[in-house]
Amino acid sequence: AGDQNLFTSLYPTLSQQLPREPMEWRRSYGRAPKMIHLESNFVQFKEELLPKEGNKALLTFPFLHIYWTECCDTEVYKTTVKDDITKWQNVLKAHNSVDWLIVVVESDAKKKNKTNILPRTSIVDKIRNDFCNKQSDRCVVLSDPLKDSSRSQESWNAFLTKLRTLLLMSFTKNLGKFEDDMRTLREKRTEAGWSFCEYFMVQEELAFVFEMLQQFEDALVQYDELDALFSQYVVNFGAGDGANWLTFFCQPVRSWNGLILRKPIDMEKRELIQNQEATLLDLRSYLFSRQCTLLIFLQRPWEVSQRALELLHNCVQELKLLEVSVPPGALDCWVFLSCLEVLQRIEGCCDRAQIDANVSHTVGLWSYATEKLKSLGYLCGLASEKGPNSEDLNRTVDLLAGLGAERPETANASQSPYKKLKEALSSVEAFEKHYLDLSHATIEMYTNIGRIRSAKLVGKDLAEFYMRKKSPQKAEVYLQGALKTYLAEGWALLVTHTRKQLAECQKHLGQIENYLQTSSLLAGDNHLTEDERKSFCQEILDFANQQAEKQGQKVILPMHSFAQLKTLHFDPPNAVVHVGGKLSIEVTLLSQMPIPVQVDQIAIHVHFSIEKNSYRKTAEWLTKHKTSNGVISFPNEVAGFPLSRNNLPALELYEMYERSPSDNSLNTAGIICKNVHMLLRRQESSSSLDMPSGLTLEDGAHVLKCNNLILEPGVNKITFNTQ
Known part of the structure; x- marks a missing residue:
């Protein structure tokens, strides 16, 4: 207010000098003080700009009102300036505005022109007497502000210090009131009619203010609190405790154009939230885009990738919890x-060396994108041997329609996500190229950072893709690699699943011996259904029958996949016989086949030791192996697993409870494994994977045989006699 021309002449210097010196900002509730630079937006005084009662806008709030005058004539002061200041102050009082400052500008040039004027201090004193009462510091003098002199500079410094102090005092006071009002509004969230969207806009106003002050951490906290609040409501909804306002976010998904991170503020989505028209994906996209902007200001781009991965997985779950209708493939598009x-976005703010050094933070996103592109390819018939049919093509058209038009900010980028997805879904060849590029890049990244298990998992997906494309020779490499890792680490279910895929692959490749070996392991695998095991067992029996009829090639399969040797029972118990005596050996075999198997012959090879002191040696051996009544027991083995896995420590499982600090009620319960680092440690040596090769023993003098047997599933006892 006051002399507009005077202010205009001083504004360039004022706007330039005000932010130069930092001020210590002390806040309430014991929060640590911070040094901030104040930048102010000066606007001409108008009564309609003063905030009305209940107005929660903090960004447009007038924190300090300044009246400018260079009046040096008592008469002029009495006739015009005093009345003008009085009117100005009355308007401020009417709007409860108590933060103001009167600036009297002193100029030597005007002094020389007027010889009959009173000393300058008299005008200042009059203003202080008339308006300042006990607040004499609310009137300051600025001497020769446009001159380049030490006096002028001192005057500027004193004025700027006062201005910064008053601005900061007013800002802190009004900010505290705003935060209190915001807390009050949040505490009303259990009341009917409370709106999350309205509350969102209030707390975001606070975030904007912190961002304006370059207090990005404080701004980020506001969005994190909004994120946590919304997440809790969604979880409660899933548990049957739904808030009415959540129904706004349960609208069917009609657009899936992905996150927008290239704008500081996505005004379009913000407007949807403000008007309570936003879908769940709109809200999540906007919220994350703001968090992303602030994290990049804070130079924490790797946290962006970590949070993004959590966000994408959480959104998938939240849509399920809220039972939102989502067209098939729409969510895959959005995630991709x-x-x-x-x-x-991360590549845009980091150089290549930084990106390469932080692959561990971004590889999860590469992997997730690969997974979603694969899902889209399968859904749209782009991964099949024959290519898409008419239904697949219609689905592709619908998915592309949901992407909408490309955003202006990426329209000129040759490799924008929009263009990549559109191209990948355009043809079988384009899909294959994009999918293979992504898969190989992901495998390479995982391998480079030592996450071999994850690399093998992506490799398994690739193998599945190649099998669909009828390229089993390409699939086999990935399946064998994965199987080797799973065997080394004892992942039984993964071994079973991978062996099934490998069996199909070997069958297509015509690798008869390998296929039968894999089938024998699967036939004895308890992780498969009874029918699946029977079918694999039948494959072996069918092959055996064919070869018997044709007198074809012989295939030698290891015994451990068919049956396990459980016990040997000698009679006599010490297994010592005289020449011409009789030795009986009862063998207990555990057949792992799911059906009875007709066996032409079972033979065991016996080594006789003919020595004078054989009694003593045999007794020593039997003592050492702790036989009981001539029975020797053999340890249990899992078919197809290396013995080294048996040396792993046992699981150390403990119950875990978390209780609420306020009322000691149970919040969460779970089980934790304390020695997971021991159990999940990778086996570096591959020697443990090498299964002992089967020995084919020739017929000899000491071969005991039993012919034409049927091995029933489970325990079988077979007796061999010799003389």
Whole structure:
């Protein structure tokens, strides 16, 4: 207010000098003080700009009102300036505005022109007497502000210090009131009619203010609190405790154009939230885009990738919890586009060396994008041998329609996520190229950072893709690699699943011996259904029958996949016989086949030791092996697993409870494994994978045989006699 021309002449210097010196900002509730630079937006005084009662806008709030005058004439002061200041102050009082400052500008040039004027201090004194009462510091003098002199500079420094102090005092006071009002509003969230969207806009206003002050950490906290609040409501909804306002976010998904991270503020989505028209994906996209902007200001791009991965997985779950209608493939599109958008945003603010050094933070997004592109390819018939049919093509058209038009900010980028997805879904060849590029890049990244298990898992997906494309020779490499790792680490279910895939692959490749070996292991695998085991067992029996009829090739399969040797029972118990005496050996075999198997012959080879002191040696051996009544027991083995896995420590499982600090009620319960680092440690040596090769023993004098037997599933006892 006051002399507009005077202010205009001083504004360039004022706006330039005000932010130069930092001020210590002390806040309430024991929060640590911070040094901040104040930048102010000066606007001409108008009564309609003063905040109305209940107005929660903090960004447009007038924190300090300044009246400018260079009046040096008592008469002029009495006739015009005093009345003008009085009117100005009355308006401020009417709006409860108590933060104001009167600036009297002193100029030597005007002094020389007027010889009959009173000393300058008299005008200042009059203003202080008339308006300042006990607040004499609310009137300051600025001497020769446009001159380049030490006096002028001192005057500027004193004025700027006062201005910064008053601005900060007013800002802190009004900010505290705003935060109190915001807390009050949040505490009303259990009341009917409370709106999350309205509350969102209030707390975001606070975030904007912190961002304006370059207090990015404080701004980020506001969005994190909003994120946590919304997440809790969604979880409660899933547990049957739904808030009415959540129904706004349960609208069917009609657009899936991914995250937008190239704008500081996505005004379009913000407007949807403000008007309570946003879908769940709109809210999540906007919220994350703001968090992303602040994290990049804080130079924490790797946290962006970590949070993005959590966000994408959480959104998938939240849509399920809220039972939102989502067209098939829409979510895959949204996740794929979002992954690439985050990766490109990070690439835009980091150099190549930084990106390569932090692959561990971004590889999860590469992997997730690969997984979603694979799902889309399968859904749209792009991964099959024959290619898409008419239904697949219609689905592709619908999915592309849900992407909408490409955003202006990426329209000129040749490798935008939008263009990549559109191209990948355009043809079988394009899909294969994009999918293979992504898969190989992901495998390479996982391998480079030592996450071999994850690399093998992506390799398994690739193998599945190659099998669909009828290229089993390419699939076999990935399946064998995965199987080797799973065997080394004892992942029984993964071994079973991979062996099934490998069996199919070997069958297509015509690798008869390998296929039968894999089938024998699967036939004895308890992780498969009874029918599956029977079918694999039948494959072996069918082959055996064919070869018997044709007198074809012989295939030698290891015994451990068919049956396990459980016990040997000698009679006599010490297994010592005289020449011409009789030795009986009862063998207990555990057949792992799911059906009875007709066996032409079972033979065991016996080594006789003919020595004078054989009684003593045999007794020593039997004592050492702790036989009981001539029975020797053999340890249990899992078919197809290396023995080294048996040396692993046992699981150390403990119950875990978390209780609420306020009322000691149970919040969460779970089980934790304390020695997981021992159990999940990778086996570096591959020697443990090498299964002992089967020995084919020739017929000899000491071969005991039993002919034409049927091995029933489970325990079988077979007796061999010799003389």
